[in-house]
Each structure stands twice: as C-alpha cells, then as structure tokens.
Amino acid sequence: xxxxxxxxxxxxxxxxxxxxxxxxxxxxxxxxxxxxxxxxxxxxxxxxxxxxxxxxxxxxxxxxxxxxxxxxxxxxxxxxxxxxxxxxxxxxxxxxxxxxxxxxxxxxxxxxxxxxxxxxxxxxxxxxxxxxxxxxxxxxxxxxxxxxxxxxxxxxxxxxxxxxxxxxxxxxxxxxxxxxxxxxxxxxxxxxxxxxxxxxxxxxxxxxxx
Amino acid sequence: xxxxxxxxxxxxxxxxxxxxxxxxxxxxxxxxxxxxxxxxxxxxxxxxxxxxxxxxxxxxxxxxxxxxxxxxxxxxxxxxxxxxxxxxxxxxxxxxxxxxxxxxxxxxxxxxxxxxxxxxxxxxxxxxxxxxxxxxxxxxxxxxxxxxxxxxxxxxxxxxxxxxxxxxxxxxxxxxxxxxxxxxxxxxxxxxxxxxxxxxxxxxxxxxxxxxxxxxxxxxxxxxxxxxxxxxxxxxxxxxxxxxxxxxxxxxxxxxxxxxxxxxxxxxxxxxxxxxxxxxxxxxxxxxxxxxxxxxxxxxxxxxxxxxxxxxxxxxxxxxxxxxxxxxxxxxxxxxxxxxxxxxxxxxxxxxxxxxxxxxxxxxxxxxxxxxxxxxxxxxxxxxxxxxxxxxxxxxxxxxxxxxxxxxxxxxxxxxxxxxxxxxxxxxxxxxxxxxxxxxxxxxxxxxxxxxxxxxxxxxxxxxxxxxxxxxxxxxxxxxxxxxxxxxxxxxxxxxxxxxxxxxxxxxxxxxxxxxxxxxxxxxxxxxxxxxxxxxxxxxxxxxxxxxxxxxxxxxxxxxxxxxxxxxxxxx
Numbered sequence: 064x065x066x067x068x069x070x071x072x073x074x075x076x077x078x079x080x081x082x083x084x085x086x087x088x089x090x091x092x093x094x095x096x097x098x099x100x101x102x103x104x105x106x107x108x109x110x111x112x113x114x115x116x117x118x119x120x121x122x123x124x125x126x127x128x129x130x131x132x133x134x135x136x137x138x139x140x141x142x143x144x145x146x147x148x149x150x151x152x153x154x155x156x157x158x159x160x161x162x163x164x165x166x167x168x169x170x171x172x173x174x175x176x177x178x179x180x181x182x183x184x185x186x187x188x189x190x191x192x193x194x195x196x197x198x199x200x201x202x203x204x205x206x207x208x209x210x211x212x213x214x215x216x217x218x219x220x221x222x223x224x225x226x227x228x229x230x231x232x233x234x235x236x237x238x239x240x241x242x243x244x245x246x247x248x249x250x251x252x253x254x255x256x257x258x259x260x261x262x263x264x265x266x267x268x269x270x271x272x273x
Numbered sequence: 274x275x276x277x278x279x280x281x282x283x284x285x286x287x288x289x290x291x292x293x294x295x296x297x298x299x300x301x302x303x304x305x306x307x308x309x310x311x312x313x314x315x316x317x318x319x320x321x322x323x324x325x326x327x328x329x330x331x332x333x334x335x336x337x338x339x340x341x342x343x344x345x346x347x348x349x350x351x352x353x354x355x356x357x358x359x360x361x362x363x364x365x366x367x368x369x370x371x372x373x374x375x376x377x378x379x380x381x382x383x384x385x386x387x388x389x390x391x392x393x394x395x396x397x398x399x400x401x402x403x404x405x406x407x408x409x410x411x412x413x414x415x416x417x418x419x420x421x422x423x424x425x426x427x428x429x430x431x432x433x434x435x436x437x438x439x440x441x442x443x444x445x446x447x448x449x450x451x452x453x454x455x456x457x458x459x460x461x462x463x464x465x466x467x468x469x470x471x472x473x474x475x476x477x478x479x480x481x482x483x484x485x486x487x488x489x490x491x492x493x494x495x496x497x498x499x500x501x502x503x504x505x506x507x508x509x510x511x512x513x514x515x516x517x518x519x520x521x522x523x524x525x526x527x528x529x530x531x532x533x534x535x536x537x538x539x540x541x542x543x544x545x546x547x548x549x550x551x552x553x554x555x556x557x558x559x560x561x562x563x564x565x566x567x568x569x570x571x572x573x574x575x576x577x578x579x580x581x582x583x584x585x586x587x588x589x590x591x592x593x594x595x596x597x598x599x600x601x602x603x604x605x606x607x608x609x610x611x612x613x614x615x616x617x618x619x620x621x622x623x624x625x626x627x628x629x630x631x632x633x634x635x636x637x638x639x640x641x642x643x644x645x646x647x648x649x650x651x652x653x654x655x656x657x658x659x660x661x662x663x664x665x666x667x668x669x670x671x672x673x674x675x676x677x678x679x680x681x682x683x684x685x686x687x688x689x690x691x692x693x694x695x696x697x698x699x700x701x702x703x704x705x706x707x708x709x710x711x712x713x714x715x716x717x718x719x720x721x722x723x724x725x726x727x728x729x730x731x732x733x734x735x736x737x738x739x740x741x742x743x744x745x746x747x748x749x750x751x752x753x754x755x756x757x758x759x760x761x762x763x764x765x766x767x768x769x770x771x772x773x774x775x776x777x778x779x780x781x782x783x784x785x786x787x788x789x790x791x792x793x794x795x796x797x798x799x800x801x802x803x804x805x806x807x808x809x810x811x812x813x814x815x816x817x818x819x820x821x822x823x824x825x826x827x828x829x830x831x832x833x834x835x836x837x838x839x840x841x842x843x844x845x
Contacts, residue, residue, distance in 0.1 A: 138618065
C-alpha cells in the first residue's frame with residue numbers, strides 16, 4: 064500500500080504568527096489559509112515528492128499553538144529529521160527570539176535523533192518576504208551561518224514564493240544524506256555540494272556555499 | 274511584552290502530570306476551552322522523564338530542601354514523613370524567586386481584580402511536597418577518587434569483561450552529564466499490551482505520538498539465591514527452558530493453555546471450582562505445581578501473593594495471557610524515550626484541539642463566591658473559569674482534609690550492564706514478600722540512555738518508611754557496589770538514587786470549593802489503570818453526557834474549510 068522509499072519527519076518551530084501553518088498549508092495543499100486558528104485538529108500534513116526518481120514522503124509537523132507561551136512539548140522534537148525555524152522578515156521581534164529557539168533546538172533536538180549518529184538538519188526560514196522588511200537579508204544570512212544552519216531561505220507563503228523549493232531542497236538533502244549513510248560515508252561536505260548544484264535565486268542561499 | 278491569556282476558559286488545569294493531562298485532553302477534545310499550566314519548566318510533574326543532569330539537580334534540590342548536606346553521601350537519613358510537608362513547591366527551578374514573584378503579582382492583581390457582590394479573593398499558596406528521603410549516590414571514579422586505587426588493583430581481572438563491551442572508556446559523572454539522550458523516569462511503568470492505557474491510546478488515536486518497545490523478558494530471582502532466571506513465557510520458551518523438568522514443563526504448558534481458554538471464555542471455571550475464594554497457593558498445590566512452578570506462576574505471571582484469592586489471581590492471569598503475544602514475547606511494552614512521553618502525548622492532542630499551554634506558570638489566587646470559584650488570578654490577569662483541576666502538589670495545604678498517606682519507596686539505578694547478561698535488555702522482575710518489590714530494567718535500546726547504559730527502577734510500598742532501607746537489600750542482589758568482586762557477574766553500579774514518594778487518594782480530599790477537582794499523585798501500580806480511571810471519573814463528573822476521548826481523526830480525514838488563494842490577508 065505504502066509505496067514510498069523514504070519518510071522524513073519535518074518539524075516547524077518559531078514564534079507565534081510568523082506563518083508556520085501557512086507555509087505547511089501552502090506546500091501541502093497549495094492554499095493560503097485566511098482563517099486564524101485553522102490549526103485546530105490539524106497535527107501534521109503529508110506530501111509526497113519525487114526526488115531523483117525516488118518517492119519521498121514528507122511528514123510536516125506544526126506546533127499546535129504551544130509556541131505561544133514557549134511551552135512546546137519536548138516530545139514534539141523526537142525523531143525529527145529536519146527542523147525548520149521560522150521568523151517573520153517583517154518582525155524584528157520574531158528574529159530576536161531566534162537565539163532562544165536555537166537553545167531549545169540544542170537541548171531537545173540532540174536527543175531527537177538518538178541512535179543514527181547524525182545531527183538533525185537545521186533550516187532557517189524568513190517568511191513573509193512579500194512584505195516590507197525589518198530584518199535585512201545579510202543579517203539573517205550571517206545568523207544562519209554563525210549558528211550552523213544547513214540551509215537558509217526567505218519565503219512567502221502568501222505568494223507561494225520559494226515554498227515548494229524549500230521543501231524540495233530539504234527532501235533532496237535528506238535523501239542524499241540517507242543514500243550516503245547507506246553507502247557508509249556520512250560527510251557533510253558532500254551534502255553541501257548537492258546544494259550548490261541547484262540554481263540560486265537572489266534571496267536564497269546555502270550556508271556552506273560561501 | 275508577553276502575550277496574555279484569554280479572559281475566559283471552560284476549564285483551567287494546574288499540573289501536567291498524567292491524570293490532569295488526560296482530563297485536560299478529554300475536555301479539549303470535545304470542544305471545551307482549556308488552559309493548562311504547570312509551575313515547572315518541564316512537562317509531566319512527577320510523571321516526567323529527566324535527563325541525567327536534570328535528575329541529579331532534582332535529587333540535590335530535594336536533599337537541600339530537607340535540610341541535608343550539599344553533597345550527600347550515605348549518612349543523610351531523614352525521618353519518615355507521614356504527614357504533608359508544607360514546603361514551597363519543590364519542583365520550582367528557583368523557589369525563592371518564584372515566591373517573590375507571587376507576592377508582588379498578588380499585590381498588583383489585588384488592586385485590579387473585578388469583584389461582584391459576595392466575591393472574595395483568596396491567595397493560592399504553593400502546594401505540598403510529596404518527595405522525601407532523597408539520597409543520590411555516585412559510584413563513579415571521578416566522584417570518589419579514593420576508590421581509584423581499588424579499581425586499578427582489580428583492573429587486570431576486569432580486562433576480559435571490559436573487552437567484551439563496546440565501551441572501553443570508563444563512565445564518569447561528567448561523561449554521563451554531557452550525554453543528551455536520556456529519559457529517566459521518576460515514576461516508571463510498563464504497559465500491558467492489551468491493557469487500559471494501550472487501549473485508550475489506540476481508541477483516542479493518541480498512539481500516533483508514541484512508539485514503544487516490547488519488554489524482552491521476565492526475570493525471576495530463584496528463592497534463597499541471587500540467581501536470576503528467564504521466566505518462560507511462550508510455548509517455545511517453556512520447551513527450551515533449562516530450569517524446569519519435563520513434568521514441570523507439562524504442568525506449566527497445560528496451565529497456560531487453561532489461562533488462554535479463560536481469556537476466550539470468561540465464564541469458564543472448570544478446574545477452578547471450589548477454589549474461587551481459596552488462596553491461590555492452595556489451588557497451585559492441589560494441581561501438583563512444584564515449588565519452582567508455584568514461585569514462577571505467583572511472582573512472574575499472576576504477580577500476586579500466595580494468599581490472594583484464586584478468583585482475583587485468575588483475573589490477573591487473564592490480564593497477562595490476553596496481552597501475551599500481541600507485540601512480543603512478554604505482555605509488556607515500554608515507551609521509547611521514557612514514560613514521560615505519555616503525558617506529553619495527551620497534552621499535544623489537547624493543544625491540537627485548541628488547549629492553551631504555559632509552563633513555569635501557576636495560579637496566584639482565586640476569586641470565589643461561597644464555595645464556587647468564579648475566576649483565577651495568574652500574574653496580573655483575572656481569568657474566568659467554570660472548573661479548576663489541580664494535581665495534589667499544586668493545591669494549598671489549607672484546603673485539604675486530613676488523609677492517611679501511603680509512602681512508596683523508589684529507587685533509580687544507573688548501570689553499565691544489564692542485571693542479567695544482555696546487550697540491550699528490557700526486563701521485569703518481581704521480588705515476593707509482604708511488600709512485594711517490582712523491578713523494571715530499561716536501557717539505551719529504548720532511547721532512554723546513552724549507548725551501553727542501563728537504567729533499573731525498583732519500587733514497593735514502604736515498610737520501613739525509608740526507601741533506602743526498603744530497597745538496598747534488593748540492590749545488593751542485583752549490582753556490584755564494590756570494585757572488588759567483579760567475578761560474580763553482576764553489573765557495576767554507576768549512580769543510584771533512593772527516594773520516597775507519598776500518595777493519597779484525592780477523591781473528595783477538599784470540600785472547600787465545589788468546582789475544584791484534585792488529582793491523586795501516582796500510586797504503586799505497574800500499568801496506568803488507576804490514573805485513567807480517576808481521570809475518566811473526573812471527566813464524567815464535569816461533563817456527564819460527553820464521550821471520553823473519542824478517536825481523533827487522522828490528518829487525511831480532516832477537511833479544511835475557509836481557504837483562499839488570494840492576497841491581502843493580514844496574518845496577525
């Protein structure tokens with residue numbers, strides 16, 4: 064019945080209101096939700112992709128509102144392959160919270176991938192890049208670089224900009240990591256090369272390419 | 274500035290322990306508005322799973338609270354606490370800071386509180402401490418340098434043992450502390466694979482947040498020895514077992530067969546007639562069970578005492594047999610990452626259905642008229658609520674009626690080896706006696722400890738009033754305390770902690786407010802039946818006509834409305 068080769072768990076975190084749910088919905092359903100609080104009853108969404116002729120299922124988890132008072136259950140991070148930390152480019156405040164989120168990632172996500180000896184893929188996303196910005200691109204790039212993010216992108220869930228690309232790149236990295244580890248090598252530099260092959264629009268870069 | 278809570282909730286719940294979390298989730302699931310707070314900075318209260326540094330901090334904090342030394346050793350023993358201690362809430366990260374906050378917040382909020390006629394404000398003091406006699410001890414080299422020479426002296430003897438292990442570098446306190454992959458339970462449990470918790474998790478679909486590993490083996494300590502044997506649980510095991518004779522195998526096989534029949538035909542009492550009210554041991558003797566078989570059936574399969582009436586023992590047997598063979602050799606499951614995942618799984622579903630969560634926060638006061646709480650005060654906010662559910666440790670002592678307290682003795686052992694030669698064991702072991710002791714072994718294979726590490730839990734109803742006195746004899750049977758006797762095959766103990774946990778039945782433990790419900794602390798049980806029963810009973814009182822935790826839909830069953838693809842939508 065299940066015909067996919069890989070299933071990856073992707074977890075979104077970040078301040079309330081930065082558009083995490085909209086990103087997921089835009090990607091998984093191709094829509095932009097206009098009703099706040101639509102998260103109720105929705106846990107995670109699943110979307111399948113083809114990556115190099117391999118069928119990949121992405122299971123994308125949303126915070127269920129527990130980020131509002133910074134009370135996300137530790138178990139939320141368990142067995143995640145990828146963490147997407149989202150801020151709002153229009154909100155300096157959401158950017159200023161990033162260090163705190165990074166501490167949470169270090170504390171909980173380390174244990175999340177116990178056993179397979181690999182760090183969880185860390186992705187930084189500046190959402191709402193359709194608006195005027197408060198957070199300059201180069202500041203965010205610097206932050207992503209300094210905090211060892213594997214990938215950084217600016218997206219607009221509203222205009223569907225870079226959303227598909229974001230998840231596709233994540234899927235590609237995860238697949239290539241898996242194929243590497245099956246082949247017995249687990250080198251990050253190889254992974255980063257696969258980044259470089261993809262074409263880069265102006266507001267999208269990968270931390271390792273510089 | 275921090276966002277505030279809404280002005281009104283159907284239900285406010287204080288404490289994220291299992292029972293409260295089930296109530297919160299059940300209410301949220303059927304559409305009630307729930308605010309769920311916990312003064313701790315972690316989920317689960319006593320039902321939590323800690324990392325090793327968290328556990329060590331927790332233990333030291335309790336030693337300090339009890340007036341003990343900063344660095345405890347074997348000397349610090351305290352009187353048994355048969356009464357509630359009126360200390361500050363012990364699980365605060367920083368108790369003194371919290372108290373200051375509370376008073377100042379009360380000061381601010383008092384001037385702002387909206388009172389209607391007859392309403393009064395009552396401060397909500399921090400609750401009672403349920404933990405006592407905490408004694409953490411490290412047996413690792415860097416914690417006890419004087420032992421180093423001893424270790425060196427025996428190093429040569431150890432060598433062949435050491436080489437067999439993956440881990441050649443000795444474990445140190447620091448090495449354990451820097452590892453992040455921990456889930457050490459304060460209140461460990463096993464789940465019968467067809468027990469109340471598994472059934473609830475499946476029927477509510479909360480099981481999607483959890484994964485389990487089956488417990489590989491049930492062990493038994495042969496009477497009068499320290500020797501542990503694997504209890505044969507399946508036909509194959511019985512056949513292969515080297516402890517039982519051919520005749521014993523046949524008796525045991527027939528008995529298991531009978532139990533299976535019992536499961537299929539609950540009215541069947543054939544073979545048990547006349548023994549229903551008799552002690553179970555009488556039944557076993559009459560059927561020709563040898564002392565070894567009696568021991569195995571009593572302690573490992575039925576897990577009852579010899580004097581337990583046969584009828585009751587049969588119920589336990591059915592429970593065992595019906596859960597056997599569902600997921601593995603034994604009837605038991607243990608959650609990956611520790612039992613602390615279970616309350617979190619409930620909280621997650623509660624949040625998914627709109628529940629609001631805030632840790633490091635509790636209520637500072639209530640506004641009540643006569644015996645009804647109308648609203649609560651959190652910081653400077655006054656929040657209307659219809660009902661309030663609190664765990665016992667979050668209820669002011671002044672609201673409680675006196676009750677007899679039961680003291681449970683507990684111990685956590687961290688070891689670099691299994692209690693019986695295994696690389697990644699999950700085991701259950703029961704020591705009989707007037708106060709039977711349960712031992713659960715879990716390991717890194719359940720992702721609760723770094724590779725090569727085993728965590729062994731023991732607990733019983735306290736008979737001396739002190740956990741260490743109750744459980745040390747068992748610990749000596751299972752572990753090497755000294756470095757000198759490596760040859761006896763027992764694993765080396767790295768760290769241990771003894772503690773007592775008080776529990777009390779909290780139904781109608783307060784009569785001050787009619788819309789305040791208090792949940793009981795964990796009791797001495799293997800599965801979660803008591804906690805689920807209590808949560809369900811509170812839910813049924815709150816919402817008598819509603820369904821308790823109906824199945825939550827899967828992601829692909831949800832139809833989402835109100836979507837549009839156009840622009841000009843303000844997200845905030």
